Amino acid sequence: xxxxxxxxxxxxxxxxxxxxxxxxxxxxxxxxxxxxxxxxxxxxxxxxxxxxxxxxxxxxxxxxxxxxxxxxxxxxxxxxxxxxxxxxxxxxxxxxxxxxxxxxxxxxxxxxxxxxxxxxxxxxxxxxxxxxxxxxxxxxxxxxxxxxxxxxxxxxxxxxxxxxxxxxxxxxxxxxxxxxxxxxxxxxxxxxxxxxxxxxxxxxxxxxxxxxxxxxxxxxxxxxxxxxxxxx
Amino acid sequence: xxxxxxxxxxxxxxxxxxxxxxxxxxxxxxxxxxxxxxxxxxxxxxxxxxxxxxxxxxxxxxxxxxxxxxxxxxxxxxxxxxxxxxxxxxxxxxxxxxxxxxxxxxxxxxxxxxxxxxxxxxxxxxxxxxxxxxxxxxxxxxxxxxxxxxxxxxxxxxxxxxxxxxxxxxxxxxxxxxxxxxxxxxxxxxxxxxxxxxxxxxxxxxxxxxxxxxxxxxxxxxxxxxxxxxxxx
Numbered sequence: 272x273x274x275x276x277x278x279x280x281x282x283x284x285x286x287x288x289x290x291x292x293x294x295x296x297x298x299x300x301x302x303x304x305x306x307x308x309x310x311x312x313x314x315x316x317x318x319x320x321x322x323x324x325x326x327x328x329x330x331x332x333x334x335x336x337x338x339x340x341x342x343x344x345x346x347x348x349x350x351x352x353x354x355x356x357x358x359x360x361x362x363x364x365x366x367x368x369x370x371x372x373x374x375x376x377x378x379x380x381x382x383x384x385x386x387x388x389x390x391x392x393x394x395x396x397x398x399x400x401x402x403x404x405x406x407x408x409x410x411x412x413x414x415x416x417x418x419x420x421x422x423x424x425x426x427x428x429x430x431x432x433x434x435x436x437x438x439x440x441x442x443x444x445x446x447x448x449x450x451x452x453x454x455x456x457x458x459x460x461x462x463x464x465x466x467x468x469x470x471x472x473x474x475x476x477x478x479x480x481x482x483x484x485x486x487x488x489x490x491x492x493x494x495x496x497x498x499x500x501x502x503x
Numbered sequence: 504x505x506x507x508x509x510x511x512x513x514x515x516x517x518x519x520x521x522x523x524x525x526x527x528x529x530x531x532x533x534x535x536x537x538x539x540x541x542x543x544x545x546x547x548x549x550x551x552x553x554x555x556x557x558x559x560x561x562x563x564x565x566x567x568x569x570x571x572x573x574x575x576x577x578x579x580x581x582x583x584x585x586x587x588x589x590x591x592x593x594x595x596x597x598x599x600x601x602x603x604x605x606x607x608x609x610x611x612x613x614x615x616x617x618x619x620x621x622x623x624x625x626x627x628x629x630x631x632x633x634x635x636x637x638x639x640x641x642x643x644x645x646x647x648x649x650x651x652x653x654x655x656x657x658x659x660x661x662x663x664x665x666x667x668x669x670x671x672x673x674x675x676x677x678x679x680x681x682x683x684x685x686x687x688x689x690x691x692x693x694x695x696x697x698x699x700x701x702x703x704x705x706x707x708x709x710x711x712x713x714x715x716x717x718x719x720x721x722x723x724x725x726x727x728x729x730x731x732x733x734x735x736x
Contacts, residue, residue, distance in 0.1 A: 329610060330529045330680045346531060346731055347681040353530040353560055364679055366686040368618045371611035375631065403586045407636045408598065408605050412580045415609035415637065419630040450634040
């Protein structure tokens with residue numbers, strides 16, 4: 272287990288997971304192809320209805336629709352998280368080799384992934400929590416492919432672990448998904464960009480200062496010139 | 504040409520102990536249910552299975568685990584998502600106790616290993632996995648300033664695939680997201696066995712919309728639509 276010190280979180284209540292997803296949805300540009308990972312990233316889909324954003328599902332589906340209602344479940348129509356979904360006008364189905372040609376071939380404009388840890392250099396650790404005790408095995412799924420293949424990688428996660436340990440560190444201590452792949456981190460307290468100079472703190476939720484965010488972050492933050500309150 | 508076998512049992516009769524077998528399906532979608540059940544009944548052992556997951560969303564493969572038929576598994580998302588469910592799961596328990604050896608890959612690498620095996624390509628380079636445990640012991644080469652890993656093709660002795668419709672010559676059509684790994688596995692198999700929900704006469708499938716051409720399929724068996732699988736992931 273990690274020997275990292277516990278951190279102090281501000282008294283201000285953090286964002287709900289749905290609100291982290293909303294902040295990310297607001298960053299997505301119309302006309303983009305987007306892949307959403309499991310967890311908070313999946314919630315982004317709730318905020319893009321009516322937008323010109325096409326979701327890809329690794330299982331082999333482009334223009335993946337919303338979750339299917341009870342009673343219209345079809346065994347042959349699921350997303351990569353094994354949830355029943357619906358098609359939309361313009362949906363296409365294809366095999367997994369084609370699906371990952373899209374991902375590895377650089378066609379995915381944005382991938383949104385969850386994370387266990389992110390480093391100051393943008394390394395991502397998200398597939399293997401050593402606490403589970405599975406050694407060098409675990410569920411990689413499509414995470415390594417997305418991390419290296421997507422044009423832009425946004426991490427959606429809680430700022431600290433439930434036990435109070437920081438998840439943004441100088442260097443990851445958990446097994447890596449990929450090195451230097453993260454572009455933006457959106458947490459329940461802040462929005463941070465990974466830049467060649469280091470982590471750039473751009474936004475914090477109302478009532479939380481840059482100093483508060485630094486206290487929860489085990490890597491130095493550069494405060495952006497236009498650092499401001501997160502708007503939702 | 505007629506590749507139709509009368510039953511799943513007949514279609515798998517010659518599979519020996521120690522065979523390497525690929526199983527189509529992405530969780531519950533596109534599972535070769537009947538062929539997997541026949542394999543469990545046959546009871547052959549020391550199998551190497553190539554599948555996204557073993558027993559998550561797929562209780563038929565779980566039976567192979569419980570029967571002790573599997574020696575090694577090659578996967579990309581082997582375990583239940585939740586740690587607590589995993590601790591109760593026979594496959595995870597078998598891996599933890601060393602009864603089953605496990606090899607893991609990112610999905611893109613996993614499926615490309617199969618596709619390449621079917622396409623006569625012995626190995627390929629990919630950026631996925633560089634700088635991670637996946638890269639251990641593998642050659643790294645730089646192209647255009649970026650590091651890539653050398654990964655080998657993964658031919659399989661037998662491939663079990665599930666299709667919506669198939670004809671007597673082995674042409675296959677899949678339905679929605681049940682397509683998933685079935686085509687790459689059909690290509691990788693030295694002997695590919697397709698279970699089809701509906702067998703049609705040769706010439707009935709629209710040649711413009713065939714997903715897997717019959718040359719990749721050696722045997723076809725009609726098994727009907729499998730019962731709705733409620734298994735959780």
